Amino acid sequence: MNKIGFGFLRFQKTGNDYDWSAIREMTDLFLDSGGRYFDTCYTYLNGASEEAIRRCVVNGRSRSGVQICDKLPGYLCRRPADALKYFDEMRLRCSADYFDVLMLHWLNAKNYEIADRLGQFEFLEEQKKAGNAVRIGFSYHDSAELLDRILTEHPNVDVVQIQLNYLDWDSAGIQSRLCYETCVKHGKKVIVMEPLKGGTLSSLPGEAEQALRAARPDWSAADWGLRFAQSMPEVETVLSGMVLPSQIRQNMAVPAVLTEEDRKTLFSVRGIITGKTSVACTGCRYCETHCPQRIPIPDYFAMFNELCRSPEDGWKILPSYESMSASRGRASECIGCGQCAEHCPQHLDIPRIMKEAAAALESA
Ligand code: SF4
Ligand code: SF4
The missing domain is CATH 3.20.20.100 (NADP-dependent oxidoreductase domain)
Structure with a gap:
């Protein structure tokens, strides 16, 4: 069944x-x-x-x-x-x-x-x-x-x-x-x-x-x-x-x-998975339309997770980030307004995490 x-x-x-x-x-x-x-x-x-x-x-x-x-x-x-x-x-x-x-x-x-x-x-x-x-x-x-x-x-x-x-x-x-x-x-x-x-x-x-x-x-x-x-x-x-x-x-x-x-x-x-996952974002995209900076929040969080899980794959992940952020807001352009977080079913502190993601994804 x-x-x-x-x-x-x-x-x-x-x-x-x-x-x-x-x-x-x-x-x-x-x-x-x-x-x-x-x-x-x-x-x-x-x-x-x-x-x-x-x-x-x-x-x-x-x-x-x-x-x-x-x-x-x-x-x-x-x-x-x-x-x-x-x-x-x-x-x-x-x-x-x-x-x-x-x-x-x-x-x-x-x-x-x-x-x-x-x-x-x-x-x-x-x-x-x-x-x-x-x-x-x-x-x-x-x-x-x-x-x-x-x-x-x-x-x-x-x-x-x-x-x-x-x-x-x-x-x-x-x-x-x-x-x-x-x-x-x-x-x-x-x-x-x-x-x-x-x-x-x-x-x-x-x-x-x-x-x-x-x-x-x-x-x-x-x-x-x-x-x-x-x-x-x-x-x-x-x-x-x-x-x-x-x-x-x-x-x-x-x-x-x-x-x-x-x-x-x-x-x-479960402990192994939790230990390796930085952001518990499910990719539902409920947050995205509320962002005045047009930041593709779940996509950046997915990249951030991937980077934390496999830092050796940065050579693949960082160019993808650059290519996506060329036409959308960059992670560092987050103004911390918090409009996204109000709509997140996972109760994620998106403005705080976005700062960490920006530091990781824009470090190169
Ligand atoms: S806190 Fe940042 S990511 Fe969230 S809506 Fe505001 S600008 Fe966009
Ligand atoms: S609303 Fe929360 S869980 Fe859904 S995509 Fe945005 S950050 Fe991820």
Whole structure:
């Protein structure tokens, strides 16, 4: 059994537009491989993610056997009536009368206050009653304590989307385990995001890679991460932002099975990975559009991580940095305004890290 869902979040433009036929082909491949769950959000790719749902998932296809989850940006609402305005736009962009899962996007303490004040949970319930949503829920980026409060105050949600992976399982910041256990306590099904921490767990430091290979020679680093997330009993779907047909083939072949022995092996390499990863950036790009200096924050953090992990590869990494920063802001042009950090689900202190990245990437 496989629980992989297709996250429409990481497609990149080819020139000025997206390669819609390539996305359509990947959608076909995903469905042919037994996949059924597609995940989008009003804000993903500035609306192009919902357009991809319309063009590649909905148009010319029966909805039978296909599940679409869309997320409402409740934090953009000023009045209760705004929720309907966004919801109508979401349905129009996706060309969908209803969503199989309708979520509030990105609940944290600040956004929960807005959702509560503007009656957005009641709005979700109305849509479910009207047949415009089969199930309702929210995606979540805050503490397990707040999650417990939300689920106590709003017991009618069906599903919760949380960040869950073996590296964040016991972390004090992301609290994967505690959030998962809170969902279980309230009888909610779990949708997993970031099972590979934005790719961090697909390419491991050599020592960690070797330890996992010794235990299971046929499994890739990504296999381990996807098995871990899928093996949780109350996890219904594990989202993967796949961008290549080969990733779809590979991920759809990974079963939802992990033995207790495998789990111990996996936990034993966490210290190695954490020790070699400077910045826990998942590459979600939520921060980027808020930067007045047009700094490609996740790209620079990925380069910084690579440089810390393998300083001997500086001869490859530094020219890439120079080439990218020729048309975008340089790391050293960060003015420390902090607008990016407000939107970072990993709670990274981006201005501080950007200074360190600038020192490393511009040292030559
Ligand atoms: S703190 Fe730096 S990276 Fe962040 S938005 Fe401001 S200028 Fe951009
Ligand atoms: S810095 Fe934070 S918001 Fe920006 S891409 Fe990385 S994880 Fe996402």
